[in-house]
Amino acid sequence: MxxxxxxxxxxxxxxxxxxxxxxxxxxxxxxxxxxxxxxxxxxxxxxxxxxxxxxxxxxxxxxxxxxxxxxxxxxxxxxxxxxxxxxxxxxxxxxxxxxxxxxxxxxxxxxxxxxxxxxxxxxxxxxxxxxxxxxxxxxxxxxxxxxxxSNAIGDLYRAVRGRRYELTVSLMVAGLLLVLTSSVIYVLEASHQPEAFGSIPRALWWSVATLTTVGYGDVTPVTPGGQVFAGLTAIVGIGMIAMPTGILAAAFSDAMQKRREQGEEHDND
Missing domain, CATH: 1.20.120.350 (Voltage-gated potassium channels. Chain C)
Incomplete structure (x- = not known):
């Protein structure tokens, strides 16, 4: 008992x-x-x-x-x-x-x-x-x-981890562009707008807003050279945003394809 x-x-x-x-x-x-x-x-x-x-x-x-x-x-x-x-x-x-x-x-x-x-x-x-x-x-x-x-969260994590080298390179390029563009706009605009572009750290805010294509418009170049450079920076910013986006989209698509193939194999078994 x-x-x-x-x-x-x-x-x-x-x-x-x-x-x-x-x-x-x-x-x-x-x-x-x-x-x-x-x-x-x-x-x-x-x-x-x-x-x-x-x-x-x-x-x-x-x-x-x-x-x-x-x-x-x-x-x-x-x-x-x-x-x-x-x-x-x-x-x-x-x-x-x-x-x-x-x-x-x-x-x-x-x-x-x-x-x-x-x-x-x-x-x-x-x-x-x-x-x-x-x-x-x-x-x-x-x-x-x-x-x-959500299995999708796990797929996203594996996708990011699998493409970490490419993402690291794209982040390094983005950082280099931020420093480069803020330095150039500082040279072109500092004497005309010292409050906004009087130093490279101040100009960095403009670079972030322009390269990410947000374009708040609170700080804008007034010199012809600065305006031309701002247009080029905005165009380059489109590519900068598209690069990591494309890497993540491709990686996530591959992860979802693998999950579908595993599901089909499980159904066949």
Whole structure:
């Protein structure tokens, strides 16, 4: 006859295994997310939308108590989820035992989970307005948690890592162009506009805005030579932006193609 303590331990392990399968996407054999994780993803999006709406004074004035009530409910839901993930982590051999649970709590995703719920519990008391707004911004980290549910995030990471050499070269070219263009425009415009172009660091702002094709227009050359050079810089900026964009697009396309091929092989098997 099985002892009560051993029966309770066995029931706990079964419950923990079910919890692990509900919360850990990599533990599922079936494709897609579990119903639990779909609900969590929905709550993350809802919490982010409420955070954005709350910053609008007109919307907040319509229902001043609604946002606090909704935030309290969401904070409790995410706290339950966080505790559940810490408990379920014991199913992973890396996180078994108390030391393993501490390692799990120190992992990047677990830290983001904790930072996402801390602001509510830290700002329930008297806090100055600036600190309150600053802490509430941390709630937007909830949206980042969706990355654990998306294979596309992993594909993007592998794509960037696979093309890190090309991206590094493009960043070096971009840095060289920034220094070069700011130096030239400094020579051409410094005597006419010392406030905007009186030094290379001052001219660097113009170079950033022009090379990225943003073109705020707050600082513009007035000399003929400066205007001609500004036009050339804007044209070069198109290529500078297109280079890393093309590298990332090609890498991401290759990663998605590999995923489709793997999916077809899995279906054939």
């Amino acid at each position: 099985q002892q009560p303590d051993s029966q309770a331990a066995s029931d706990y392990r079964v419950w923990r295994r079910r919890l692990y399968l509900m919360l850990e996407p990599t533990a599922r054999q079936a494709p897609g997310l579990s119903i639990t994780n779909r609900c969590i993803a929905g709550l993350i999006l809802l919490a982010t939308i409420l955070t954005l709406l709350e910053t609008e004074p007109v919307v907040r004035a319509l229902a001043p108590s609604f946002f606090m009530t909704a935030e309290a409910a969401l904070a409790m839901a995410f706290l339950v989820e966080y505790v559940g993930r810490v408990i379920a982590a014991g199913e992973d051999p890396r996180y078994r035992g108390w030391a393993g649970r501490l390692r799990f709590m120190a992992s990047p995703w677990a830290i983001i989970d904790l930072l996402a719920i801390l602001p509510f519990f830290l700002t329930m008391g008297a806090v100055n307005a600036f600190a309150l707004r600053l802490l509430k911004l941390i709630r937007l980290l909830r949206l980042a948690r969706l990355g654990r549910f």
